[in-house]
Amino acid sequence: MKSVRTCLVVDDSRVMRKVAIRIVEQLDFDGIEAGDGLEALTYCRAAMPDAILLDWSMPVMDGIEFLRQLRAEPNGAKPVVVFCSAESRPERIRLAIDHGAAEYIMKPFDGDIIASKFEAVGLI
């Protein structure tokens, strides 16, 4: 039996997490959530997800720092990371890509945009 793939949604806004979880579940992912980078890292150490939808600006640990530490973990190269942030300055987006994000979504987004980006990186 094919196991269900997981997508970890990391965002400090509860509302944003709910919206994103609903979208990734429509794309046949098992959606799980974390409120900041540290919480996300704890989750990843227990079970690496297949995909991570990652906010940038968060308390405790931000998206870039989380990504840096994730990639240093055993098996930390596995998750496909898609940034999802209100940050839309080109040089900042490039920074996220240089840290190993596969794609980048600028907020506000909708289901079509997430589906389009997931398709572009081969997740669906």
Place this chain on the structure above:
Amino acid sequence: MTPADLEFVAELVRRHAGVVIRADKAFFIETRLGPVARREKVPGVPALLEQLRRVPDPVLTRQVVEATLMQETSFFRDRAVFEQIGKTVLPELAAAAAARGDGRLRVLSAGCATGQEAYSIAMQATDLAAPAAVEIVAVDFGSYPLEKARTGLFTHFEVQRGLPIRRLLAHFDKIDENWRARADLRQMIQWVELNLLDDLTRLGTFDLILCRNVLGSLTPQAHDRVLAALEAACRPDAVMVVGALETSTLSAAFSPMGPRGLWRRRTSLADTPAPAPASAPARTQA
């Protein structure tokens, strides 16, 4: 919108653009004609159509047809098709163009709407050894979508549909809340306002023609006429791309390049296979 209103608009569009409007599109038509009614300062779409029935003003007729035909499009629409174009078709055509001597690789985007298809090809052209040799002609019936296409400006939402983030960073500048295609892309494309039913010979001939999601909506007569004109605009060895889900079958001078709507023109008659058996129609209509 009443059934009579819908039939009135459908007839205008059939007559002027050869396009068939299906009855279930009534809702979209009313939405699209709303802005035209506002521009004309008439209270709503029924009043707009009433005015047009009384005075068949050609400019207003054109605006109504144009608004009705407005197409949804996105960057790299049908990703697999663009993968095939970027990985094999464009490099091969570029090599052939270079070997031919003139070096120019001419591309036609037929029914280009707001230009995403033309810009997608332009971006892929920058991956080639000699992007400057690529010349893209983008044609559409509508002056409004072309005006937008020419500016190269796309919204936050448009640049996030189908356009990989690396391509966005490589080829666009952020201007306030929008993104603008850089000058090197814009200079590659020539925008032409033209009805595909009109004479296409003035556009010249092409190595690559894209006409996707256009043919399927045409009346049988318009379909055959446009397809024949596009085939006639193909250079030897040219590649023609129709919509992946469209059923248009090209003439025997073309052979399919896989399942995604790409066809290659045979170099000479010697390459043309024997006529298909009588049981298989040479041409299926959309």
